[in-house]
Amino acid sequence: MTTVNRILLASHGTEGALAAEQTAINLCNKGAHIHHLIVVPTFWQGMTGDDWLNNGSTRDTFRRYLETELGKEADEHFERVSQAATEHELTYTKALVVGEPDECLLAASKEQNFDLVVMGSPRPKGKPGLRSRMITDPLTKGLKTPLLVVPYPDE
Amino acid sequence: MVYTKKSPALFIIGLIMLAIWYMADSGMMAGYIEHLANGKKYKYGSELTSIPMYFGIVAAAIGAWQWFGSHKEGHWDYYSSTIAGGMFILLIAMLVRWFVAPEIEVVSTAMGEVGQTGSHIHKLLGLNYVVIGIVTGMVIVNVFSIPEWAQNGVRLSRLGLKTGVILLGTLYSAAELKNLGGLSIVMIGFFVLGSVGMVLWIGGKRKIPNSMGGVLSAGMGVCGVSATVAAAPVVQAKSVEIAYTIGTILIWGVGCMFVFPIIGQLLGMSYVQFGAWAGTGILNSAQVAGAALAFQPDGIETLKVAEIFNITRVLVLPIIVLWLAVWYVKREESATQVNVGQVIFAKFPVFVLGFILMFALSSTGIFAPAEHYKGKYFGNTAESGFKDDKLLKDADVATLRSEFGKIERTDRKDALQRLVENRKIMSPDDDDVLRGLVNSKALSKDANKILKGAHKAVRHTAKKIKAFRNWITWLFAFGLVGLGMQITIGSMKQAGGQPAVIGGIVGFVKAALSLVVVMMLISEKI
Numbered sequence: 001m002t003t004v005n006r007i008l009l010a011s012h013g014t015e016g017a018l019a020a021e022q023t024a025i026n027l028c029n030k031g032a033h034i035h036h037l038i039v040v041p042t043f044w045q046g047m048t049g050d051d052w053l054n055n056g057s058t059r060d061t062f063r064r065y066l067e068t069e070l071g072k073e074a075d076e077h078f079e080r081v082s083q084a085a086t087e088h089e090l091t092y093t094k095a096l097v098v099g100e101p102d103e104c105l106l107a108a109s110k111e112q113n114f115d116l117v118v119m120g121s122p123r124p125k126g127k128p129g130l131r132s133r134m135i136t137d138p139l140t141k142g143l144k145t146p147l148l149v150v151p152y153p154d155e
Numbered sequence: 156m157v158y159t160k161k162s163p164a165l166f167i168i169g170l171i172m173l174a175i176w177y178m179a180d181s182g183m184m185a186g187y188i189e190h191l192a193n194g195k196k197y198k199y200g201s202e203l204t205s206i207p208m209y210f211g212i213v214a215a216a217i218g219a220w221q222w223f224g225s226h227k228e229g230h231w232d233y234y235s236s237t238i239a240g241g242m243f244i245l246l247i248a249m250l251v252r253w254f255v256a257p258e259i260e261v262v263s264t265a266m267g268e269v270g271q272t273g274s275h276i277h278k279l280l281g282l283n284y285v286v287i288g289i290v291t292g293m294v295i296v297n298v299f300s301i302p303e304w305a306q307n308g309v310r311l312s313r314l315g316l317k318t319g320v321i322l323l324g325t326l327y328s329a330a331e332l333k334n335l336g337g338l339s340i341v342m343i344g345f346f347v348l349g350s351v352g353m354v355l356w357i358g359g360k361r362k363i364p365n366s367m368g369g370v371l372s373a374g375m376g377v378c379g380v381s382a383t384v385a386a387a388p389v390v391q392a393k394s395v396e397i398a399y400t401i402g403t404i405l406i407w408g409v410g411c412m413f414v415f416p417i418i419g420q421l422l423g424m425s426y427v428q429f430g431a432w433a434g435t436g437i438l439n440s441a442q443v444a445g446a447a448l449a450f451q452p453d454g455i456e457t458l459k460v461a462e463i464f465n466i467t468r469v470l471v472l473p474i475i476v477l478w479l480a481v482w483y484v485k486r487e488e489s490a491t492q493v494n495v496g497q498v499i500f501a502k503f504p505v506f507v508l509g510f511i512l513m514f515a516l517s518s519t520g521i522f523a524p525a526e527h528y529k530g531k532y533f534g535n536t537a538e539s540g541f542k543d544d545k546l547l548k549d550a551d552v553a554t555l556r557s558e559f560g561k562i563e564r565t566d567r568k569d570a571l572q573r574l575v576e577n578r579k580i581m582s583p584d585d586d587d588v589l590r591g592l593v594n595s596k597a598l599s600k601d602a603n604k605i606l607k608g609a610h611k612a613v614r615h616t617a618k619k620i621k622a623f624r625n626w627i628t629w630l631f632a633f634g635l636v637g638l639g640m641q642i643t644i645g646s647m648k649q650a651g652g653q654p655a656v657i658g659g660i661v662g663f664v665k666a667a668l669s670l671v672v673v674m675m676l677i678s679e680k681i
Binding site: 041042043044046047048049050051052054055057058061065070073128129131132 | 296312313316317378379380381383384385387388393394395397398401404405408439440441442465468469472501502503504505634638639641642643645646648649651652
C-alpha cells in the first residue's frame with residue numbers, strides 16, 4: 001500500500017468515518033502528520049426552529065446545552081483519533097469548525113499542503129445518523145488534493 | 156461588537172414602502188387594484204394608503220442613519236440592528252397580504268370551482284396571506300438565506316406573536332374565556348397526557364433510550380419544537396435525538412398547517428370546532444396559529460379559540476418538563492436532580508400574564524363598555540353611539556303593529572311593544588328576545604328586516620377593540636412570516652430514526668382522535 005506524510009482527515013464519529021480514521025492511520029508513514037477536521041453543520045443553527053412560546057432564557061439554556069453536547073461529541077472523536085495517532089507515532093492536529101461540510105473541507109485543504117484528503121463514504125440508506133453530505137460536486141471539482149473515500153464497513 | 160450593519164438595505168425597504176403608498180394613494184395603481192379586487196371591493200384599500208407611508212418614513216429615516224451614520228457598541232446598537240430585519244419581514248407580509256394572495260385568488264377563481272366541492276382551489280387549500288407568508292419565509296431562508304443585515308431582526312417575529320396573543324386578551328368575554336378555558340383544559344389534558352404516555356409506552360416497547368423517549372414525548376405531547384427545546388436539557392437528550400425529534404415535528408407541523416384547513420373546509424367545521432381541533436391535533440404551536448388563520452383569514456374567531464389552546468399547552472409545559480425530569484432521574488443513574496422551583500420559574504410563560512392583564516383591563520371597560528361581547532356592546536343613547544336617524548319610522552312601526560297577532564310568547568310581545576313605543580330597542584335583554592323572534596321566522600320578511608335594522612342600530616363595535624383586531628391580524632402575519640424564515644429544510648431533513656416512526660404513529664392518532672372528539676362533543680357555540 002502507498003503511504004503518505006500529510007493527511008487531512010474529515011470525520012465525525014459515524015461508522016463510515018471510523019473506517020476513514022482507521023484507513024488514514026494505516027496509510028501514514030511513521031512520523032507523518034494527520035490534521036483532523038470536524039465540521040458542525042449549519043443546520044444546527046436552525047434547531048430552535050419556529051419555537052416562539054419559550055422565554056429567552058429557556059432558548060439560551062437549550063443553545064448552551066446543544067453546544068456542550070456537540071462539543072463533547074467532537075472531543076470524544078478528537079481523543080480517539082489522537083490516541084490512535086500517538087500509538088502509531090504520528091503527529092496530530094485538530095480543528096472544529098461550523099459551516100457547510102463541503103465548503104469547510106475545501107477551505108481546510110487549502111490552508112496546508114496535504115498529500116491526501118480522507119473521508120468516509122455516505123451513510124447507506126436505513127442507517128441511523130444525521131443528513132449532512134460532505135461529498136458534493138463543488139467539493140470534488142474544487143479539491144486540488146487527491147481524495148480518498150473509504151468504503152462503508154460491511155455489517 | 157457593533158451589531159448595526161452599514162447597509163443600504165433598510166433605506167431601500169423604506170423607499171419601496173413609500174413607493175407602494177404613493178402609487179396607491181395617487182391612483183397610479185388603480186387598474187391593478189381593480190384587477191386584484193376581481194369584481195368585488197378591494198379589502199385593503201385603507202391599509203394601502205396609510206400603513207406603508209408610516210412605516211416607509213420610519214424605515215427610510217433610520218435606514219439613512221444606519222447607512223451613513225457611525226455606530227458604537229451598546230444597547231441602542233443592538234436594538235437598532237433588529238430594525239432592518241423587522242422591516243424586511245413587514246415588507247414581505249405587506250406584499251403577500253396586499254398583492255400576492257389576492258393575485259392567487261384571481262387566478263384560482265379564473266380556474267373555476269374544483270369538481271363538486273363548490274370551492275375554488277385557493278379556498279380549498281387555504282392559500283391566503285398567512286399560509287403564503289409562511290411559505291415565502293421558508294423559501295427565503297432555504298433558497299436565498301437570510302441576509303446578514305436582517306438576521307437579528309428576524310427574531311422579532313417571536314415578539315410579534317407574543318404581543319399578538321397579549322392583545323388577543325382584549326377580545327374575550329368572561330363567559331367565553333371560562334368556557335373555552337374549560338374545554339381546552341379537558342382536551343389538552345387528555346391529549347397531552349395521552350400522547351406523552353403513548354410515546355413513552357411505544358418507546359419502551361421499541362427499546363429506545365430514555366433520553367430519546369423523554370424529548371420525543373415532550374415534543375409530540377405538548378407543543379412541538381417549543382417543548383423539545385424546553386425538555387432536551389432536562390432529559391439529557393443526545394444531539395442526534397434532538398435533531399430527529401425537531402425534524403419530525405417540523406415536517407408534521409408544516410404538513411398539518413396545509414392539511415388541517417382543507418379537512419376543516421371539507422367537513423364544514425365551525426370556527427370553534429376547527430380552533431379546538433387545530434389547538435389539540437397540530438403538534439407545533441406556530442402552525443396552530445397558522446392553520447387557524449388559514450382556515451379563517453378575514454376574521455380572528457378561530458384564532459381566538461386556537462390560541463386559548465396554545466396558552467393552555469404552554470401553561471402545561473413546565474409541569475410536563477418536571478414530570479419528565481423526575482421520570483428520567485428515576486431511570487438514569489447519571490441524571491442530575493432538578494430544582495422544581497427553578498424549572499417552574501424558568502419555564503413559566505411570562506407573556507400569558509400580559510394576556511390575563513389585557514383581559515382584566517378589557518373587563519373593566521377601559522377599551523369598550525364592560526358588558527361588551529367580542530368587542531361589541533349595547534348602546535341606545537347618543538352618548539353610547541346611537542344615532543337618532545336610526546329610530547323606527549312610522550311605516551316601520553305600522554308594519555310591526557300589524558304583525559302582533561302572529562306572536563304567541565309574552566316576553567316577545569312585551570319586547571316588541573317597548574320597541575314600537577320607543578322606536579328603538581330599550582335593553583340588551585329586549586335585544587336578545589327580539590333576535591330570538593327573528594330566528595323563529597314567525598314574522599314576515601319585511602318585519603324581520605326592520606327588527607334586524609333595530610338590532611344593528613343599538614350594537615356598536617368599540618373603536619379601540621376594532622383597532623386591536625387589526626393590530627392582532629398584522630402581528631400574527633408579521634410573526635408567522637418571520638417564523639417561516641426560521642424553518643430550514645436542513646433541520647426538517649433530519650427527521651428520521653425511531654422518532655420519525657413513533658412520532659408518525661402518535662401524531663396521526665392524536666390528529667384523528669381529536670377530530671373525532673371535536674366533531675362529537677363540540678357544538679357550533681361554546
